[in-house]
Amino acid sequence: MTPFASWGFFLWLPVPLVPALVVGLLGRGDKFRRWLVTLSSLFMLYIVLRPSVGALAQAVGFVVYSWILVRVYLVCRKGTGKKLRAYSLILFASLLPLALVKLNPYLKLDIWHSTIGFLGISYLTFRIVGTIIDIRDGLIEKVDFLDFVAFVLFFPTLASGPIDRFRRFKADLYKPLPAGEYLRYLSNGMHHIMRGFLYKYILAYLINKYWLAPLNHVFGVWPTLSYMYAYGFYLFFDFAGYSAFAVGVGQIMGIDVPENFKRPFLAENIKDFWGRWHISLSFWFRDYIYMRFVLKSVKEKRFKQKTTASYLGYLLNFGLMGMWHGLHLQYILYGLYHACLMSGYEFVKHRFKLNSPHKGLLWRSVSIIITFNLVMFGFLIFSGRLCSN
């Protein structure tokens, strides 16, 4: 069962939501939220994965395994400091399950007759790897088991994010929320859930049925152009709809889940776009891949020109992001395409000093239209239509 994609999931939702509602309206969230979130996430994990015992066992095994890695690394970090060897080993071990899943089309591994991997494993991996890197940076010194389980398995964000950060999530688990304040969460949550229905079950559904699906087997320049926009809009309404559900249900649980989309098609440039589209993923990559790579490169003076570090940083950042979607040609091309767009934008911006943010209406409209079309072309690459014929 896929969260927010099958009706069965919605039927089970009252089980975690009713207690959260009662506790929230009584203003007692700070006392009980941590337990409510942990228990309901375990319960919903069971509901979602129960058709496959193999997947359920893997999910539990994965969380326990990751927990052990985090504990071991906390001890290492206290004892031996920032030593690279322990850090690399732990990082490698934490990425190993996801790497095996991504390589499985070639490896063909299975556990108890179910293919390896389970719903949400890549999003869980992001949260865990982020936590390990933060431990290395000395930002996290203690990880409680319950907090860890609640964070990694938080049921509204289990399947596809948004990807939260441990420190932020933990602060939310314990924060006091008076009844009045909780009411604001509740109304905001309901608003998000309504938007989720509108986006995913009405707009994405209609776009798919009447625009996208009929083009699946029609080829040629014009149908492909039409397909490009249809696919881009479908992707947006489907995923933004899912994300709105996740944020909304998270709010009712008392957790202020970060937003994943902020009007991405109104972005004025490609950098702006990545601050509006799949935000939690793009910021995760920015903070843990791009910025760390550039920081290390600048500190160690690896390149003569500082901008070289930035361009290579984008290549690494978007190359990895592309490969994370799957090891197929279309995803790798998609990553490279965005790396080129980001580097190109940065080059033009520095070359022509486009720094002033207060541009005229005409300039901004043209920027929005150009960015929109570049982005849509990216989705066409992503769709795989160009690679298959």
Add this chain to the structure above:
Amino acid sequence: MREIIIKILCEICDTDQIEKDPDIEIFREGLLDSFGTVEFLVAIQAQLGIEVAPSEVERDAWATPNKIIAYLEDRGRA
């Protein structure tokens, strides 16, 4: 410390707006981006000896030069 931070930011953002208005929203106004932030992190480590990790601070908490100064003064004391 205040002057050093303002000076670093003016250099990286290539504008004296920061000196004039230390409450300016540097990320929202497009004055500082990820690359600029990295340059800033390198500079404060070199000049003030404060090491800040890229994922340490959310941009809302570092939205203005004054907020950055307050945060770093706090860190310096710790």
